[in-house]
Amino acid sequence: MVSYEEIAQMIDHSLLNPVLTDIDIIEGCKIAKDYKVKSVCCRPSDLEIVNGQLAGSDVLMASVIGFPHGTTTTRVKVFEANEAIDSGCAELDMVLNIGKLRTGNYEYVKDDIKAINDLCHKRGVVIKVIFENCFLDSRQKIAACEICNEIKVDYIKTSTGYGTAGTTDEDLKLMRKYADPEIKIKAAGGIRTLERAIEVRNLGVTRFGATATVGILERLK
Numbered sequence: 001m002v003s004y005e006e007i008a009q010m011i012d013h014s015l016l017n018p019v020l021t022d023i024d025i026i027e028g029c030k031i032a033k034d035y036k037v038k039s040v041c042c043r044p045s046d047l048e049i050v051n052g053q054l055a056g057s058d059v060l061m062a063s064v065i066g067f068p069h070g071t072t073t074t075r076v077k078v079f080e081a082n083e084a085i086d087s088g089c090a091e092l093d094m095v096l097n098i099g100k101l102r103t104g105n106y107e108y109v110k111d112d113i114k115a116i117n118d119l120c121h122k123r124g125v126v127i128k129v130i131f132e133n134c135f136l137d138s139r140q141k142i143a144a145c146e147i148c149n150e151i152k153v154d155y156i157k158t159s160t161g162y163g164t165a166g167t168t169d170e171d172l173k174l175m176r177k178y179a180d181p182e183i184k185i186k187a188a189g190g191i192r193t194l195e196r197a198i199e200v201r202n203l204g205v206t207r208f209g210a211t212a213t214v215g216i217l218e219r220l221k
Contacts, residue, residue, distance in 0.1 A: 004220040011037040014209045029053035047087035062091035068160040070095030074112045091126040128155035134165040145178035157186040166190035176204040194219040
C-alpha cells in the first residue's frame with residue numbers, strides 16, 4: 001500500500017518538451033500545485049515564468065543543465081547552473097557527457113560532473129546526474145555510478161526521457177547495486193501509470209520524472 005503523498009512527493013512534473021508554449025507551462029505549474037507534487041522540472045528559458053507561477057507553494061523549481069546530450073562545455077554548464085540557481089532553482093538535473101563516457105575518458109566525465117556538483121553543494125542545491133542509459137553498455141553505466149560515488153552526488157538518473165528508450169528494471173537494479181546507498185535514484189522515461197510508479201519505487205527509486213502526473217495521481221485520489 002502507498003499513500004497519495006508518498007507518490008506525489010516522488011514526482012518531478014516534467015515541462016521539458018521543446019514544443020510547449022507559455023500557456024502550456026502555466027497550465028503545467030497549476031497541475032503541479034493542485035496535485036502537490038515535489039517539483040516542476042522546466043526548460044531554462046521558462047525559469048522566470050515557472051518561478052512566478054510556483055511562488056507561495058511548496059512545489060520546488062528544478063531545471064536542466066547540458067540538456068539533452070551533455071555535450072556543452074563544463075564552463076557553459078557552470079554558467080547554466082549559476083543562472084538557474086540565481087533564478088530560484090532548488091534542484092538541477094545535469095546530463096553527463098555521453099560521448100566522453102562512451103570514449104572511456106572518465107577523467108573528463110568526472111571533472112565535468114564535479115564542477116557542477118561542487119557548485120550545487122556550495123549553493124545548497126540538489127544535483128541529479130543523468131546517464132542516458134539507452135546509449136550505454138553495462139560497463140559504462142557502472143563506470144558512471146563509480147564516478148558519481150567518488151564525487152558524492154545527490155542523485156543519479158536513468159535518462160532524459162528524450163533518448164531512444166527510458167527507464168528499464170535492469171538499469172534500476174544495476175544502478176542501485178553499484179551506486180553508494182546514500183545516492184538516490186531518479187527514473188525518467190515511460191513512467192505513465194500508478195502501477196509503474198509503484199514498480200520503480202519497489203526497485204529503489206525515490207524520485208521520477210513524469211508528464212502523466214494527473215493520470216497517476218487521480219488513481220490515488
